[in-house]
Amino acid sequence: MRVLVTGGAGFIGHHLVSHLLDSGKEVSVLDDLSTGYMARLEPMIKDIRFVEGSVLDLETVTDLMTDVDVVLHEAAIPSVARSVDDPLGSHRANTDGTINVMLAAKANGVRRVVLAGSSSVYGPNASLPSTETDRTDPRSPYAVSKLSAEQYLHSLGHLHGVETVTLRYFNVFGPAQDPNSDYAAVIPKFVTTVLREEEPMVNGSLDISRDFTHITNVVHANMLALETEGVSGETLNIGCGASNSLGDLIKAIGRSLHKDISPRIGPSRPGDVMHSLANIGAAHRLLGYEPITPFDLGVASTVAWFGEMGAVTEGVIGTRVGGTAA
Template sequence: MKIVITGCAGFIGSNLTEYFLNKGYQIVGLDNFATGHLKNIQHLMANANFEFFEGDIRDLDTCHKVCVGADYVLHQAALGSVPRSLKDPLTSNEVNVNGFLNMLWAAKEAGVKRFVYAASSSTYGDSESLPKVEEVIGKPLSPYAITKYVNELYAQIFGKAYGIETVGLRYFNVFGRKQDPNGAYAAVIPKFVMQFMKYESPVVNGDGNYSRDFTYIDNVIQMNELAMLSENPEVVNSVFNTAFGERTTLNDMIHILKEELSKKDAKIANVDIVYGPTRAGDIPHSLASIDKAKTILRYQPEFSLKQGLAEAVNWYWENLK
């Protein structure tokens, strides 16, 4: 079977590409290297089952080209980051909405069986209810959140109007190997890992008591595979939280991170933490209910935060130290 993976050189996309190639699938990858890196997929280029296109999802012809003959699409390409979207909402909208629509249309035209896409926990917006359940959302708190919610609306309409099967996966704070620690919009865990390894004090936005449902990459890979292959009709044209299902404060996460890194270098235990102002558009607390995914998809997350951090620290230590 042929799978199109957009954003295949990015953090999540490259992990999905490697996983499905190892399982013998034919993979067509698309990336424009806006946030992805060639090094993430360089070792896969010699695989006869991997065909790579350098291109942009904002170009409809490119989207049509990669979807020819595809059975499934795993759509990961997007401009992430709440702060990025607040600074430049126009580009975030072009990529995350127009680009998404291009891919959805191309997939429909190509007769793709199922379109699985990266949705976001940011869709819950100002809803204060915990844990987050798929059917209860609030108002978006950032342009990024709006774009990801619009993705869900388009997917639902395409499912009803054109019959294409869609499945949205609302990712909750995904972390793990290949996640970029550099750049202005780097995710907190790889950024902090790199700073600790350099004995630099990481800066926490706020007092560290905001909490997140940190989700290791292998749990996300499992969800993509289940969403793509499940024959349960309840899966079709639905959205699922993609998380571990536990809430951890930033302070507790940092404590575990320092503990794991200190096993590699005892001096890291002495690095101080700096606290700064809270960040605009941030949701104070995030916790997913994964009951729907467990019931309908038979999802069983394998990695807790602590287990995932141990794996991630090993990868960063071996590859970036």
């Protein structure tokens, strides 16, 4: 099977590339390196076809999809906070980029496109756990762009005979996640802050909770979505089906490092929701998905990776190369 991974130098993307190669797939990667790191791909570079380019360049995307069977579309600007600062940039990368991917898939007769969706589309859902049939209520430009991407994906797929699957990720974390950006996800930022002997800052409240999902679970879900029959047009939650608060997270990091951690409490961030939790019943029923790495084990392995790599300063994960939105 020939697979294209857009955003393949990103956190999730490069883990997918590695697993695809291990499973014997032929892999192409498209990434403009605006938020990804080439260093993540260097150990695999001889085994993949890599093109530095953007999903916003339709010609490049179309050319790269020649002889591709399935696309794992991970390219995005995956940040609520950044989307508040730059809603147009978020829309272009996440929505317009998805339209281009679907047009290129149509032009090349690609069999299936699997989209990296987001749990943010649910918004402040009063009914938890969130199920795929719940009303969506996106509260940030990022969430709006991801919901729009889902709708374009399924609409264009239906119109042009391309199979589509959306995987709505819930707060993915794990080794090699970037802790250095102003928009970094909470787990790598907390871990590296503590490793520097500093106090982590919690935005809003220690009671904020998330369905934190280790990267191995997301890779597992994508591998199932790659080949499982009878799932075209589906949107599926990918999480652990378990809720942990930021207070729980701080304690888990502390246990892994044998430290008592006292975080600072800062202001809430615009666009954030208080709680999220996935109902993963549909993914289990249709894909056979079950989480393989629980929260505590995932946090421990992530803390160990950052500790071993010394990834507490800029540039350890890799040198960021300038560019436009992936």
